[in-house]
Amino acid sequence: MVVQDGAEPFGLGSLVEVWGEPYHPEDATPVFDFQVCTPRPGRVRGRSDYDLHVERGLEATADADLVCLSPKHEFLRHDPAVLEAVRAAYDRGAIIYAHCSGVFDLGAAGLLDGRECTTHWRYTDLLAATYPEAKVSPDVLYCHDGTVLTGAGSAAGIDASLHLLREQYGAAVAAATARRIVVPPHRDGGQAQFIVRSVPDCDAETLGPLLQWIVENLAEDLSVEALARRNHMSERTFARRFRAETGTTPHSWVTRQRVQAAEELLERTDHSVDWVAGEVGFGNAATLRHHFARVRGLSPQQYRRRFAG
Secondary structure (H helix, E strand, O other), X not given: OEOOOOEOHHHHHHHHHHHOOOOOOOOOOOOOOOOOEOOOOEEEOEOOOOOEEEOEOHHHHHHOOEEEEOOEOOOOOOOHHHHHHHHHHHHOOOEEEEEHHHHHHHHHOOOOOOOEEOOOOOOHHHHHHHOOOOEEOOOOOEEEEXXXXXXXXXXXXXXXXXXXXXXXXXXXXXXXXXXXXXXXXOOXXXXXXXXXXXXXXXXXXXXXXXXHHHHHOOOOOOOHHHHHHHOOOOHHHHHHHXXXXXXXXXXXXXXXXXXXXXXXXXXXXXXXXXXXXXHHOOOOHHHHHHHHHHHHOOOHHHHHHHHOO
């Protein structure tokens, strides 16, 4: 974890929550050799009325498998030593994860050219203008392009970290980590950074109870028509309310829940892919394979071989 002057504590803390925790016997999630470093060891100026003391220099990045750049206040000023360390880590195949305003250091290091990326919604226009070769996605939680992961900011640091944890260790480990942090186990990277929640009528219910019912009944008919009928709305009103409350479409949300449930069944059971497809509502193995490959970049069989047990 690279911290610099002007370190923002929430963004830094969101990354530490996933990667810097000690062993917890109740969930037995992986424990990482977690180290914090800075260009000039010693006192690192903080943003919020307290400073940090960091003893390690940037040599700590020399053999790290994951190098994280935490957010900083003066993000348009770049330390050449940090840029050099990031390029060296990238060149040797390390995963590079920049969160919030830390993404600007990746641009200065030349690692955003031609790459899908994001940052906090306040800064996406500036990022696109400063690094025109970057493919900036302004309204997503995180982007994962090759070995470079970029996060939107603040709490999205947890979402991006859980995504990476899921990619490396599977759904069960990511879910156990999420339970420890007391957050949902997965928010898809393409979900909106912020949700414009419409003010409901005084006698209207939110979609919370329906979302819980969906998760518990994935094998049911979950089409927009069926869900709108269940919630006593027109299809158009239901779709608009769903996006306002979740930041995504009913189809995308349901598909993600079904894929996530399939991941867990593939890890924890030895049932056939056809059986898994039926249990999570995809109906058949071909449909499961299609959606699984789009979301995970793996076939169900490949996922099982990688993460089962």
